[in-house]
Amino acid sequence: MLAPREIDEYVLPSERRVIRVRLHWVVLLKDFTQTAVVLAVLVSIDRQVNNPVVHTLVWYVGLVAVLRLTLFVIEWWLERIVITNKRVMLARGIITHNLGMMPLGKVTDLTFERSITGRMLGYGTMIVESAGQIQALNRIDFMPEPDEVEEALTELIFGEKQK
Numbered sequence: 001m002l003a004p005r006e007i008d009e010y011v012l013p014s015e016r017r018v019i020r021v022r023l024h025w026v027v028l029l030k031d032f033t034q035t036a037v038v039l040a041v042l043v044s045i046d047r048q049v050n051n052p053v054v055h056t057l058v059w060y061v062g063l064v065a066v067l068r069l070t071l072f073v074i075e076w077w078l079e080r081i082v083i084t085n086k087r088v089m090l091a092r093g094i095i096t097h098n099l100g101m102m103p104l105g106k107v108t109d110l111t112f113e114r115s116i117t118g119r120m121l122g123y124g125t126m127i128v129e130s131a132g133q134i135q136a137l138n139r140i141d142f143m144p145e146p147d148e149v150e151e152a153l154t155e156l157i158f159g160e161k162q163k
Contacts, residue, residue, distance in 0.1 A: 007080040007091040010099060015084040018152050022080055024123035024142040028073060035069040038062070081140065083149070085156055088128065088137055102137045106130040107157050112143075112150045126150075 011017055039062055046058045071094070079092040089101040108131055114124040124146030127139050143149055 007082050007089060007099070010089060010091070010101075011082065011084055012086075015086050017082060017084050018156065019083040019149060020080060021144050021149075023076065023140075024121070024144040025076075026117075026121055026123055027142045028076055031069055031072045035065050038065045081143070083153060083156070088153075090137055090140065100137050102128060102130065104153075104157055107153075110150070110153055110157065112146045114146060118146075126153075 008017070008020070042058045042062050042065075046055055075092070075094055078094060080090070082089045082091075085104070087101050087103045089099060091097065091099045107128055109129040111127040111129075112124050113127065118124045123142045123144055125139065125141045126143045126146065126149065128137055130138075
């Protein structure tokens, strides 16, 4: 498997990396739940039907479910969000590598949303607006530690913190 280019390779020598994170682990919750349900159903079918053909079929379907989950976990592991003093970048993809970026100079508004679950588990949604254009990174869901990200971005975009 070809490894995607590390996102730090896109950071220019004139840039200073401020934040480098991956999306919150909660994005995998749906995939883990689906895989667990599929495996539970397969085990139930296998126990009720005592047939070698069904047993083999159940084994292969279970293998596909686990491989699917593995692919989602690898994709999550490789996906990175990097914020430098000049831009925000989001790198994703295993086979087809996709790099979205937005210069901080184009940001006109920054909004962070946190649901009750997000506040309990430590994630939120970052909404970035620019001068009348929809950019590659207008919305990032499941941003970890949104308070720290918001503070760092606000300081970068609007200047030093006022004390």
